[in-house]
Amino acid sequence: MQRPNFRLRTYCDVLHVNKDRDNTRATGVTYVDAHGDLHEQPAQIVILCGYQLSNTRLMMLSGIGEIYNPATGEGQVGRNYTYQVMSDVDVFYDDAYTNEYIGAGALGMVVDDYNGDNFDHSGLGFIGGAYIACWTTNARPIENQPVPEGVPEWGAEWKSALQKNFLRHTSLSVHGASMAHRENYLDLDPVYKDRYGRPLMRMTYDFTVNDRRLSEHITPIAADIARGMGGREIKVNSLDASYDIWPYQTTHNTGGTIMGASPDDSVVNRYLQSWDLHNLFVMGAGAFPQNAGYNPTGTVAALTYFSARAIRYQYLRDSGPLVQA
Numbered sequence: 216m217q218r219p220n221f222r223l224r225t226y227c228d229v230l231h232v233n234k235d236r237d238n239t240r241a242t243g244v245t246y247v248d249a250h251g252d253l254h255e256q257p258a259q260i261v262i263l264c265g266y267q268l269s270n271t272r273l274m275m276l277s278g279i280g281e282i283y284n285p286a287t288g289e290g291q292v293g294r295n296y297t298y299q300v301m302s303d304v305d306v307f308y309d310d311a312y313t314n315e316y317i318g319a320g321a322l323g324m325v326v327d328d329y330n331g332d333n334f335d336h337s338g339l340g341f342i343g344g345a346y347i348a349c350w351t352t353n354a355r356p357i358e359n360q361p362v363p364e365g366v367p368e369w370g371a372e373w374k375s376a377l378q379k380n381f382l383r384h385t386s387l388s389v390h391g392a393s394m395a396h397r398e399n400y401l402d403l404d405p406v407y408k409d410r411y412g413r414p415l416m417r418m419t420y421d422f423t424v425n426d427r428r429l430s431e432h433i434t435p436i437a438a439d440i441a442r443g444m445g446g447r448e449i450k451v452n453s454l455d456a457s458y459d460i461w462p463y464q465t466t467h468n469t470g471g472t473i474m475g476a477s478p479d480d481s482v483v484n485r486y487l488q489s490w491d492l493h494n495l496f497v498m499g500a501g502a503f504p505q506n507a508g509y510n511p512t513g514t515v516a517a518l519t520y521f522s523a524r525a526i527r528y529q530y531l532r533d534s535g536p537l538v539q540a
């Protein structure tokens with residue numbers, strides 16, 4: 216940022232990536248500034264880093280690659296949209312003040328024995344796993360209203376139960392993997408449009424059989440641990456019957472611009488370089504072919520460093536595909 220040729224343009228909205236006539240290179244981006252004026256920014260390299268959903272949509276709106284079609288299985292952009300499979304177990308105490316609102320986001324304990332391949336999956340009928348975590352993320356009050364089983368969801372009884380339990384509660388979170396499935400994907404909405412008249416992103420998603428089995432296996436393990444934590448009672452909050460955007464689960468969206476060894480089944484190569492336009496790089500969790508039972512951002516950062524290094528030491532010296540298709 217200290218370099219004289221660095222410009223940060225805030226309050227700008229990139230509408231699409233521009234391409235050359237041969238469809239081999241990006242030529243820049245078109246964006247709208249805070250005054251609503253349209254600009255074209257020419258570029259030798261374009262890096263999409265607008266978050267997984269936005270990157271995927273920008274690829275679609277720019278006509279880069281083919282949008283995934285679940286009926287035929289063709290197209291790569293928007294494929295492998297995955298999320299995360301969450302359940303949790305509340306523990307309520309009578310005489311222990313947990314003071315959950317005093318905490319640092321990542322302060323906690325994690326049991327990783329039931330994640331990935333850390334345990335024997337024989338006969339279980341699913342792959343992947345989850346971490347079980349007990350941490351204090353400041354008990355954000357809009358999100359956290361812990362009340363025991365059987366308490367009404369509103370009214371005086373709910374208020375009284377919340378008052379009694381808010382400071383005497385903790386919870387175990389089961390944070391599970393989400394495997395890609397051909398029926399879970401992103402595409403452009405045929406009806407709804409944004410203020411520029413561009414189709415919105417459409418998400419088609421529900422938990423899969425694998426997700427449910429995973430959660431049904433690991434949530435009871437968390438419940439056993441919770442029972443051993445010396446509380447008065449526990450409450451198990453299982454995975455919802457079907458996916459619903461209303462309850463907060465995670466914000467760990469992944470896939471859509473996945474990384475792979477071939478353009479036949481991916482959007483970018485291992486350097487996050489587009490198979491279609493070699494001077495376009497797409498950074499973010501869109502590169503994940505499925506969602507592991509871990510939070511994504513450390514891996515997003517690692518992949519970004521890996522890609523930035525390749526751009527600097529390989530691509531700038533010899534621009535072209537870093538992996539031959």
Ligand SMILES: Cc1cc2nc3c(=O)[nH]c(=O)nc-3n(C[C@H](O)[C@H](O)[C@H](O)COP(=O)(O)OP(=O)(O)OC[C@H]3O[C@@H](n4cnc5c(N)ncnc54)[C@H](O)[C@@H]3O)c2cc1C
Pocket residue numbers: 227228229230264265266267269466467498499500510511512513515
């Ligand atoms: C409430 C919450 C809790 C989270 N907790 C965790 C956690 O505990 N652990 C974890 O690993 N991850 C967590 N995440 C996820 C984490 O925030 C993301 O994985 C991470 O921020 C992704 O980084 P990114 O650079 O890809 O995108 P972002 O950080 O979202 O940055 C994208 C930027 O691009 C800009 N942008 C988007 N579209 C355009 C456009 N068209 N034109 C111009 N600019 C654009 C956006 O304004 C934004 O500044 C959490 C997220 C939320 C919301």
